[in-house]
Amino acid sequence: MMVHARHRLLPLLLALAAGAAAADDKVFSLSGFGTLGLVRTSTDDAQYALFGQVRGADKDASAEVDTKLGVQVGAKFNSTFSATVQVLTKSNGKGNFMPGVEWAFVKAQVTPGLALRAGRMGAPFFAVSDFRDVGYANTALRPPKDVYDQVPVSHFDGADASYQLSTGLGTLTGQVFGGKASDTSQRYTVDVKRLAGFNATLETDAGLTLRLGYAEGKLTVGNAALNGLVTTLRATPFAAVGNQLDPNNSKASFSGVGLSWDQGEWVASAEYTQRRIKTFLADTDGWYVLVGHRFGPLTPYVTVSEARTVSSNVNNTIPAATAQLTALKAAVDNVVEGQRHTQKTFAVGARWDFARNLALKAQWENVRPDGRGYFISTTPAWGNGKTVNVISVALDTVF
Amino acid sequence: MNYNKLIPGLALALSGFAAQAQVAVVVNPKSAAASMTAEQVASIYLGKSSTLPSGATAAAADQAEGSAVREQFYSKVAGKQAAQVKAAWSRLVFSGKATPPKELGSSADVKKFVAANPDAIGYIEKSAVDGSVKVVLTVD
Numbered sequence: 001m002m003v004h005a006r007h008r009l010l011p012l013l014l015a016l017a018a019g020a021a022a023a024d025d026k027v028f029s030l031s032g033f034g035t036l037g038l039v040r041t042s043t044d045d046a047q048y049a050l051f052g053q054v055r056g057a058d059k060d061a062s063a064e065v066d067t068k069l070g071v072q073v074g075a076k077f078n079s080t081f082s083a084t085v086q087v088l089t090k091s092n093g094k095g096n097f098m099p100g101v102e103w104a105f106v107k108a109q110v111t112p113g114l115a116l117r118a119g120r121m122g123a124p125f126f127a128v129s130d131f132r133d134v135g136y137a138n139t140a141l142r143p144p145k146d147v148y149d150q151v152p153v154s155h156f157d158g159a160d161a162s163y164q165l166s167t168g169l170g171t172l173t174g175q176v177f178g179g180k181a182s183d184t185s186q187r188y189t190v191d192v193k194r195l196a197g198f199n200a201t202l203e204t205d206a207g208l209t210l211r212l213g214y215a216e217g218k219l220t221v222g223n224a225a226l227n228g229l230v231t232t233l234r235a236t237p238f239a240a241v242g243n244q245l246d247p248n249n250s251k252a253s254f255s256g257v258g259l260s261w262d263q264g265e266w267v268a269s270a271e272y273t274q275r276r277i278k279t280f281l282a283d284t285d286g287w288y289v290l291v292g293h294r295f296g297p298l299t300p301y302v303t304v305s306e307a308r309t310v311s312s313n314v315n316n317t318i319p320a321a322t323a324q325l326t327a328l329k330a331a332v333d334n335v336v337e338g339q340r341h342t343q344k345t346f347a348v349g350a351r352w353d354f355a356r357n358l359a360l361k362a363q364w365e366n367v368r369p370d371g372r373g374y375f376i377s378t379t380p381a382w383g384n385g386k387t388v389n390v391i392s393v394a395l396d397t398v399f
Numbered sequence: 400m401n402y403n404k405l406i407p408g409l410a411l412a413l414s415g416f417a418a419q420a421q422v423a424v425v426v427n428p429k430s431a432a433a434s435m436t437a438e439q440v441a442s443i444y445l446g447k448s449s450t451l452p453s454g455a456t457a458a459a460a461d462q463a464e465g466s467a468v469r470e471q472f473y474s475k476v477a478g479k480q481a482a483q484v485k486a487a488w489s490r491l492v493f494s495g496k497a498t499p500p501k502e503l504g505s506s507a508d509v510k511k512f513v514a515a516n517p518d519a520i521g522y523i524e525k526s527a528v529d530g531s532v533k534v535v536l537t538v539d
């Protein structure tokens with residue numbers, strides 16, 4: 001599915017890119033962003049990776065976690081119609097840096113307030129969804145994992161409508177969207193069908209932005225081993241446990257509220273999010289609060305965040321009556337434990353705008369997971385989790 | 400250190416800066432707008448609004464990145480440093496929401512652009528103002 005979409009989009013992208021290089025700058029614009037990042041942690045018993053990635057950092061520094069490059073071509077055909085294509089390369093859920101078409105949409109600005117878009121576009125699950133990969137656009141080194149690791153897809157194919165209204169309080173933007181999303185997360189395919197949602201943002205003249213969003217869809221994870229376990233369980237008296245684990249067509253929803261403040265020397269942002277899924281994936285809550293202060297080109301910041309599993313969605317009623325049942329029970333427990341994401345993070349960092357279009361960032365995180373948290377590839381020595389210190393540096397650019 | 404000598408020197412230096420820093424926001428002489436507030440101008444230049452007070456879609460012109468007049472304009476009108484403005488625009492550009500103002504090389508180019516387009520808006524040093532453009536806001 002993804003491959004076909006990519007093949008259809010590539011010629012369009014190449015045509016646009018060629019146009020951008022050749023044609024005059026009134027129609028086409030070329031821009032891009034990139035990050036060179038390096039991460040290392042205080043443990044070899046697990047790896048620190050962004051959600052979906054198959055490898056990450058441990059005591060050996062990794063450049064894979066944050067390093068990325070995005071190129072965007074915009075085309076403005078007239079005052080109504082425009083198109084945007086963005087290609088992004090980063091360490092992905094297949095374990096490579098294969099560039100992918102992150103966005104490819106056409107936009108019709110029907111009236112000064114009303115815009116319609118169709119194609120592939122950023123899925124607005126979070127406050128900074130659209131520019132989460134643009135390090136330069138954000139104060140912190142990366143969006144807090146405790147919140148942003150909850151959703152394994154970043155874009156969707158479909159359409160949206162947004163309406164912008166000037167009110168006495170500020171600019172109010174309402175967006176409704178629908179379509180489908182697919183991606184690969186830790187080598188498993190993830191498909192969200194019948195994805196629909198809304199997003200409301202109020203941006204006041206005083207520098208405060210409030211955001212409320214909701215999305216739902218039918219989630220399928222392509223996990224053969226898990227489907228096998230579900231089939232096995234359905235042939236036992238514990239079919240209900242199998243049904244709870246079923247990774248196909250599960251109702252999934254994601255909601256979030258956020259606020260950000262950027263006025264004068266202070267920056268602050270906060271989000272609270274809830275993921276609710278009727279399958280082997282857990283229901284999780286995630287929140288963060290970031291506060292930073294500008295001292296000229298230097299912006300130190302502090303982030304406090306937490307990820308919490310509120311329900312595993314699986315009630316493992318299998319008794320350890322026989323060796324076989326004990327093995328089956330353990331298999332279910334193993335799946336459930338693998339999806340439990342509970343951790344607290346305290347991060348201190350700084351952004352330094354040391355040159356035009358360049359920002360250098362450094363961040364220290366103290367992560368306290370309960371179980372695996374959001375760490376991957378845990379070894380037996382990991383036990384039930386340990387406090388991990390994570391050091392990251394990143395150089396961000398836009399062009 | 401002799402502070403008595405330092406302070407008048409500092410004051411002189413600062414007043415020199417202030418004189419240099421006068422920036423005029425200009426529109427086409429045919430524009431209906433007689434004056435604009437700093438908030439109105441800032442919202443166009445930070446991509447929060449795309450329209451002039453008349454309701455027409457603004458054609459905004461920027462000065463060259465790194466130029467003194469541009470630094471003064473953003474710090475006085477929007478209260479933002481160059482890097483903050485760039486970060487704000489990268490949020491808009493990389494979400495496909497807006498296109499940044501057209502960057503021109505000099506105040507002469509800005510005047511030419513504004514004089515030729517009834518919906519244009521730009522900013523130049525106050526000393527560069529002439530009859531080809533209309534001043535809607537002056538900051539110093």
